[in-house]
Amino acid sequence: MAIEVRVPTILRSYTGGSKIVEGAGDTLSGLLDDLDAKHSGLKGRLITPEGGLHRFVNIYVNDEDVRFLGALDAKLNDGDSITILPAVAGGALGFAAAAAFFGR
Amino acid sequence: MARYESLLDACGGTPLVGLPRLSPTVPEGAPPVRLWAKLEDRNPTGSIKDRPALYMVREAEESGRLRPGDTILEPTSGNTGISLAMVAKLRGYRLVCVMPENVSSERIQLLRMYGAEIIFSPAAGGSNQAVAVAKQIAAEHPDWVMLFQYGNAANARAHYETTGPELLHDLPTITHFVAGLGTTGTLMGTGRYLREKVEDIQIVAAEPRYGEIVYGLRNIDEGYVPELYDATVLNRRFSVSTRDAVLRTRQLVDVEGIFAGFSSGAILHAALAVAHEAVKAGKRADVAFVICDGGWKYLSTGAYGGTLTDAEEALEGQLWA
Incomplete structure (x- = not known):
């Protein structure tokens, strides 16, 4: 069962520079285990030590945020497309400057 | 009301218009599924902000x-x-x-x-x-x-006190509300209001998916989630590509005569997704979504004409929403 996974630039050091990798799994959790076996360390960047999705990581299944589909238990199907993106407030850069003012 | 003491008093009270041509067709005898656009470009400076x-x-x-x-x-x-x-x-x-x-x-x-x-x-x-x-x-x-719009409660409160009540007044049968996710103020404020008033309301977010250049992050820990954001207000959240946003923005003006910016196209894309699901499920739906601004400010991108691929390239590396 092949599922296409799009990897953001900042995580491509784990995929040998590849933008798109393939994995398998019935759930997101299973897929991430499979990916980590092929690309060691990737899972650790997406999942916290407590076992939840990293706050600043968004994962989309067919363009929909997986947090609203069951998070790590989200069911996956053959042919699904997964996109991993860093969380950046709609892409606006203002937030970063704003955050700096408040020392965050 | 058509007379105001000053421009500031003319803020809000925007029209909600039906989209009879873009709303999906339902099988005979099935309940209606309708799309409604809230024209926020009718505000004093031309945007929901x-x-x-x-x-x-x-x-x-x-x-x-x-x-x-x-x-x-x-x-x-x-x-x-x-x-x-x-x-x-x-x-x-x-x-x-x-x-x-x-x-x-x-x-x-x-x-x-x-x-x-x-x-x-x-x-x-x-x-x-x-x-x-x-x-x-x-x-x-x-x-x-x-004022820090990403963490300012008055941002969300503006929508709780104005956008939400306006929508419910104009569309008491509302089943879905779809808006863009940036500071998250529109969705948090309007979403909270509608959740209090409408049983089973679906609050749906559409966020723009920019090219990698725009993100400009060196690692995951540099990410940011606005202080205003509360995921429990939302039911679903869609990431919309530049291509889909451009396609829908063009459809808005081609099919319904609404000349909007690209963020509105991204929102329509998510609105259509939930509308088509309602048709499939045979459920009645009144899907209201936000037109954030008009297209005037984006004409120089050239993305309203030419092929979709040209438009995608024209918007690459730009903040289009």
């Missing part, structure tokens, strides 16, 4: 944080800056905007026209550069007031 800008300034005045003649500093990629510039002008403040240089030239011209001063952060440097620029300004001007 007039609502939070006015609320944030008023709140700062009432709390004593903002005094006559003060300077307001706001990092913004466009519409909030334009709205604040108008409000600042009419209320007697100076406005300084920090913005990345990769926003459309119309936005910059508009800001200057309303009297705002602009400090650019280099586009290529991404958020790191924006942080550096902001830190420098903050150190030099500790007396400037920042």
Whole structure:
């Protein structure tokens, strides 16, 4: 069962520079285990030590945020497309400057 | 109502219009599935941001944080800056905007026209550069007031007190509300209001998926989730590609005559997704979504004409929402 996974630039050091990798799994959790076996360390960047999705990581299944589909238990199907993106407030850069003012 | 004491009083009260041609066709005898667009481009400066800008300034005045003649500093990629510039002008403040240089030239011209001063952060440097620029300004001007739309409760309250009630008044049968996710103010405020009033309302977010250049992050820990964001207000959240946003923006004007910016196209894309699901499920749906602004400010991108691939390339590396 092949599922296409799009990897953001900042995580491509784990995929040998590849933008798109393939994995398998019935759930997101299973897929991430499979990916980590092929690309060691990737899972650790997406999942916290407590076992939840990293706050600043968004994962989309067919363009929909997986947090609203069951998070790590989200069911996956053959042919699904997964996109991993860093969380950046709609892409606006203002937030970063704003955050700096408040020392965050 | 058609007469107001001043431009600031004319904020909000925007029309909700049906989209009979873009609404999906349902099988005979099936319940109707209808799309409704809230035309936020009909606000004083032409975008939904007039609502939070006015609320944030008023709140700062009432709390004593903002005094006559003060300077307001706001990092913004466009519409909030334009709205604040108008409000600042009419209320007697100076406005300084920090913005990345990769926003459309119309936005910059508009800001200057309303009297705002602009400090650019280099586009290529991404958020790191924006942080550096902001830190420098903050150190030099500790007396400037920042309203900080990403964490300002008055941003969401503007929508809780105005956008939400307007929608419910105009569309008591509303089943879905779809809006863009940036500061998250529109969805948090309107979403909370509708959740209190409408059983089983679905609150749906559409966020723009930008090219990698725009993100400009070096690692995951540099990410940011706005303080206003509360995921429990939402039912679903869609990431919309530049291509889909452009396609839908063109459909809006081609099919329904609504000339909108690209963020509205992204929102329509998500609205259509939930509308088609309702058709499949044989359920009645009244899907209201937001037209954030008109297309005028984005004409210079050239993305309204040519092939979708050309448009995608034209918007690559730009903040189109």
